[in-house]
Amino acid sequence: xxxxxxxxxxxxxxxxxxxxxxxxxxxxxxxxxxxxxxxxxxxxxxxxxxxxxxxxxxxxxxxxxxxxxxxxxxxxxxxxxxxxxxxxxxxxxxxxxxxxxxxxxxxxxxxxxxxxxxxxxxx
Numbered sequence: 001x002x003x004x005x006x007x008x009x010x011x012x013x014x015x016x017x018x019x020x021x022x023x024x025x026x027x028x029x030x031x032x033x034x035x036x037x038x039x040x041x042x043x044x045x046x047x048x049x050x051x052x053x054x055x056x057x058x059x060x061x062x063x064x065x066x067x068x069x070x071x072x073x074x075x076x077x078x079x080x081x082x083x084x085x086x087x088x089x090x091x092x093x094x095x096x097x098x099x100x101x102x103x104x105x106x107x108x109x110x111x112x113x114x115x116x117x118x119x120x121x122x123x
Contacts, residue, residue, distance in 0.1 A: 002026040002098050002112040009094060009117030012086055016121070020081040022096030022114055029077040030054070033102035035110060036070060036081045038092035038119075045095065047105040049081060059103045064090075086121045093118050 008020040020036070035050040049070035050059045058070050069082040079096055094117050097110035104110070 002029075002032065004096050004098060004112055004114035006094065006096050006114045006117040009119045011120045011122065014086060014088055014121055014123050016086050017082070017084045018086065018119060020083065020094055020096075020117060020119075022079045022081075024077045024079070024098065030074040032098040032100065032112075033104065034070075034072055034079040035097045035099065035104065036079075037095045037097060037107060038090075039095070039116075040092040043092075045107050047107075048094070050103045050105065051079060052102045057103060059105070061105075083119070086119075088121045088123045091119060091121050 003025045004022055006022045012018055030053055036048040037045050038048050039045040047061050051070045051072050055072045067085045072079040096114045098112040099110045101109050
């Protein structure tokens with residue numbers, strides 16, 4: 001089992017920044033590819049970004065490229081999502097997830113999920 005706990009969400013004005021963190025415990029963190037997903041009210045959960053086990057490789061959804069950065073610190077068992085130039089359409093609950101695979105965009109390939117953290121961007 002891997003337990004994931006997100007933090008860092010909140011209310012921010014358009015153009016602002018937030019840094020989400022996801023702390024992992026349980027099995028060896030560096031054995032898992034990590035991803036961030038978001039879910040807005042009435043919509044399906046969507047891929048945002050993913051990072052490989054070592055942190056050397058990343059993958060992003062097109063709408064966040066150049067604005068969001070995913071990274072991980074395996075010594076701290078933590079994955080981050082730096083969110084810059086936020087837009088109202090980024091408003092959603094953000095979830096981190098762990099997968100035995102790497103750089104995967106589909107939710108069903110992730111084995112463990114956090115409880116989510118709310119991000120609200122005002123215009």
